[in-house]
Amino acid sequence: MLADPAAPARSPRTRPASWARPGVRLAVLGAVVLVLVAVYLFTGVPGRLAFALEIRSLTVVAMLVVSTAVGVSTVVFHTITQNRILTPSIMGFDAFYVLISTVIVFVSGSAAFLAFDEITLWFVQVVVMVAFSALLFGWLFGGKRRSIHLMLLVGIVLGTFFRSFTEWMQRMLDPLDFQVLSDAMFASLTRPDETLLVLSAVLVALGCAAVVPLRRTLDVLTLGEPAAVGLGVDHRRVVMALFAAVSVMIAASTALVGPILFFGLIVANLAYSYAGSFRHAWTMPTAVLLGMVCLLGGQLVLERVFGYGGTLSTVIDFAGGLFFLYLVLRKGAR
Amino acid sequence: MIALENVTKRYGGQTVVDDVSLTLGGEGVTALIGPNGAGKTTLFSLVGRLVRPDAGRVTIGGLDITTTPSAELAKSLAVLRQENHVAARLTVHDLVEFGRFPHSRGRLTVEDRAHIEQAIDYLDLDAYRHRFLDELSGGQRQRAFIAMVLAQDTRYVLLDEPLNNLDLRHMTEIMRLVRRMADDLGKRVVTVLHDINFAATWSDRIVAMRDGSVVADAPAREIMRPEVLRAVYDTDVDVREIDGKPVALYYG
Numbered sequence: 001m002l003a004d005p006a007a008p009a010r011s012p013r014t015r016p017a018s019w020a021r022p023g024v025r026l027a028v029l030g031a032v033v034l035v036l037v038a039v040y041l042f043t044g045v046p047g048r049l050a051f052a053l054e055i056r057s058l059t060v061v062a063m064l065v066v067s068t069a070v071g072v073s074t075v076v077f078h079t080i081t082q083n084r085i086l087t088p089s090i091m092g093f094d095a096f097y098v099l100i101s102t103v104i105v106f107v108s109g110s111a112a113f114l115a116f117d118e119i120t121l122w123f124v125q126v127v128v129m130v131a132f133s134a135l136l137f138g139w140l141f142g143g144k145r146r147s148i149h150l151m152l153l154v155g156i157v158l159g160t161f162f163r164s165f166t167e168w169m170q171r172m173l174d175p176l177d178f179q180v181l182s183d184a185m186f187a188s189l190t191r192p193d194e195t196l197l198v199l200s201a202v203l204v205a206l207g208c209a210a211v212v213p214l215r216r217t218l219d220v221l222t223l224g225e226p227a228a229v230g231l232g233v234d235h236r237r238v239v240m241a242l243f244a245a246v247s248v249m250i251a252a253s254t255a256l257v258g259p260i261l262f263f264g265l266i267v268a269n270l271a272y273s274y275a276g277s278f279r280h281a282w283t284m285p286t287a288v289l290l291g292m293v294c295l296l297g298g299q300l301v302l303e304r305v306f307g308y309g310g311t312l313s314t315v316i317d318f319a320g321g322l323f324f325l326y327l328v329l330r331k332g333a334r
Numbered sequence: 335m336i337a338l339e340n341v342t343k344r345y346g347g348q349t350v351v352d353d354v355s356l357t358l359g360g361e362g363v364t365a366l367i368g369p370n371g372a373g374k375t376t377l378f379s380l381v382g383r384l385v386r387p388d389a390g391r392v393t394i395g396g397l398d399i400t401t402t403p404s405a406e407l408a409k410s411l412a413v414l415r416q417e418n419h420v421a422a423r424l425t426v427h428d429l430v431e432f433g434r435f436p437h438s439r440g441r442l443t444v445e446d447r448a449h450i451e452q453a454i455d456y457l458d459l460d461a462y463r464h465r466f467l468d469e470l471s472g473g474q475r476q477r478a479f480i481a482m483v484l485a486q487d488t489r490y491v492l493l494d495e496p497l498n499n500l501d502l503r504h505m506t507e508i509m510r511l512v513r514r515m516a517d518d519l520g521k522r523v524v525t526v527l528h529d530i531n532f533a534a535t536w537s538d539r540i541v542a543m544r545d546g547s548v549v550a551d552a553p554a555r556e557i558m559r560p561e562v563l564r565a566v567y568d569t570d571v572d573v574r575e576i577d578g579k580p581v582a583l584y585y586g
C-alpha cells in the first residue's frame with residue numbers, strides 16, 4: 001500500500017532490549033526469590049540448624065502454596081471480570097469459606113466438627129464453596145455487563161455481610177467451639193499444619209492444572225467477551241470453569257493461613273506492571289513470585305529486623321488497604 | 335450463506351429486529367445501510383452469536399449457530415465490531431495475532447505468521463506494529479482491528495462501520511481492500527456504511543434497514559434514487575449522475 005506520511009521513519013522491528021523481555025524479568029524475579037529463601041532458611045538460626053530448617057521449609061512451602069493460589073486466582077479473576085481492582089478476597093470469597101466452617105461448627109458443635117474426618121470435612125467445605133461461588137459469580141458476571149462501581153459495591157457489601165454474619169455466629173459459640181474453629185481457620189503461616197499443607201498444595205496444584213492449559217484462552221479473554229466470542233471462545237463454559245478453579249484455590253489458601261484481604265490485589269497489580277507482557281504465561285508466574293517476595297521479605301523484616309512475632313497478614317492488609325484506595329481513587333479520577 | 339429466518343429481537347418493549355428473513359453472504363460486497371438505531375449492529379450481533387434472538391433461527395453455511403461449536407464458527411465468520419475497546423496494554427502485532435486464534439489456538443504456525451504479516455501489510459500498519467493500541471490515533475486503531483479481522487481469514491466477513499475514524503485516503507484504501515477481499519480472495523463481505531456514496535461505489539448489493547425491518551434490498555444502482563433514500567432516511571437526498579455514476583448530495 002501507499003507509504004503513510006504519518007508513519008515513523010523506520011519500522012521498530014528490532015528485538016526489544018533484554019530488560020524489556022518478559023523471560024529476563026521473570027528470571028531476575030526468580031533469582032530474588034531464591035536468595036530470599038536462602039536467607040530465610042539459613043540465617044538467624046537460634047538453635048540446631050536441622051530443626052530450624054525443618055520448620056522453616058514448611059513455612060516456605062506454605063508461602064509458596066498461598067502465593068500460587070492467590071497470585072494465579074487473582075489474575076484469572078481480573079481477566080474474566082475485566083477489571084483490576086476487585087479480587088476474590090474483596091468480593092468475599094474467603095470470608096464465605098470462613099462462614100461455611102463457622103456454620104458447620106455452629107450447627108453441629110465442635111465435638112462433631114472434630115469427629116469429622118478431616119479430609120471429608122475439607123471436601124464438603126470446598127464443594128459447598130465452589131457450588132455457591134459458581135452460582136453467585138455466574139449471576140453477577142454471567143449476564144449483562146454491569147458497571148465496575150456497582151460490582152465493587154455489591155462485593156464489599158457481600159464481603160462485609162459474610163464477615164459480620166460469621167462474627168455474630170462466633171460470638172454465640174461456646175469458648176471451646178470457638179477455640180476449635182479458630183485453630184482450624186487461622187493456622188499461622190509460620191506454623192502450618194502438615195496435613196492441611198498437603199491438602200492445600202494438592203488443591204492448588206489441581207487449580208493450576210485447570211488454569212494453565214487455558215492460558216492462551218485467558219489472553220483472548222483480555223479482549224473482552226464480544227471479541228472472545230468472535231474468536232470462537234465458548235465464553236460461558238470457560239468462565240465457569242475458571243471461576244471454579246479460582247474458588248478451589250482460594251479455599252485452599254484460606255484454610256491454610258486465613259483470609260488476607262488485599263494480598264491478591266497487590267501482587268496482581270504489581271505483576272501487570274512488572275511482567276512486561278499482558279500474556280498470562282508471564283503475568284501469572286510473575287504474580288506468584290511477587291507474592292513470594294512479599295511474604296518472604298515481609299516475614300524476614302518482621303522477624304529478624306523488628307523481632308516481631310505478630311502476623312504478617314496484618315501488615316500486608318494495611319499496606320494493601322492503602323494501595324486499594326490509591327487504585328480506586330486513580331480509576332475514579334480518570 | 336448466512337441465512338436469517340424470521341429473526342426477532344426485543345429489548346424491553348421495543349422490537350429492535352422485527353421478523354427479519356434475509357440471506358447475506360452472496361458473492362461480492364454487500365452494504366448494509368440505515369439510520370441510527372435501525373438495528374444494523376443488533377443484526378450483526380445476532381449473526382455473531384453475541385445476542386440470542388427471541389424468535390427465529392440463524393444459520394451460517396447451513397450450520398445452526400446455536401448448535402455448532404463456537405470455535406468452528408469462528409473459522410468461517412469474522413466480525414469487526416462498531417465499538418472496540420481493550421483494557422489491557424497490547425501492541426498492534428499482539429492484536430493482529432489474536433485473529434489467528436480460531437486456527438492456531440494461540441500456537442502460531444508458519445502459515446499463521448504469513449497471514450499476520452499480510453494483514454499488517456494490507457492495512458499499512460508495519461510502522462506501528464510494536465506500538466501499544468493506546469498510543470495510536472483513532473484511525474490507526476481502527477485499521478489495527480480491521481487487520482485482526484483480515485488475519486482471521488474467514489469466508490464470511492461482517493464489518494460494522496469500518497470507515498469510522500478514517501481519513502479520506504484510508505476510507506478509500508479500506509473500501510479497495512474490501513473489494514480485493516471479495517474479488518481476489520473470494521470472501522463474502524457484508525459491511526455497514528453510513529456514507530451511501532461509498533456504498534454505491536464499492537458494493538454490489540445494498541440492504542437498507544429501518545426500524546428493525548429490511549425496507550430495501552437491491553443492486554446498488556437501484557437504491558440510489560431519491561424516493562428510495564427518502565423512504566430509508568426520512569430526509570431529502572438529491573441524486574446526480576457524475577461520469578455515469580449516481581452520486582448522492584446530502585451536504586446541506
Ligand SMILES: Nc1ncnc2c1ncn2[C@@H]1O[C@H](COP(=O)(O)OP(=O)(O)OP(=O)(O)O)[C@@H](O)[C@H]1O
Pocket residue numbers: 345350368369370371372373374375376377416
Ligand atoms: N443492549 C441494548 N439494550 C436496549 N436497547 C438496545 C440495546 N442495544 C441496542 N438497543 C436499541 O436497539 C436499537 C437498534 O440498535 P443498533 O445498535 O442495532 O442500531 P444501529 O442500526 O447499529 O445504529 P447505528 O447506526 O447508530 O450504529 C436502538 O434503538 C437501540 O437503542
Ligand SMILES: [Mg+2]
Pocket residue numbers: 374375376416494
Ligand atoms: Mg450500529
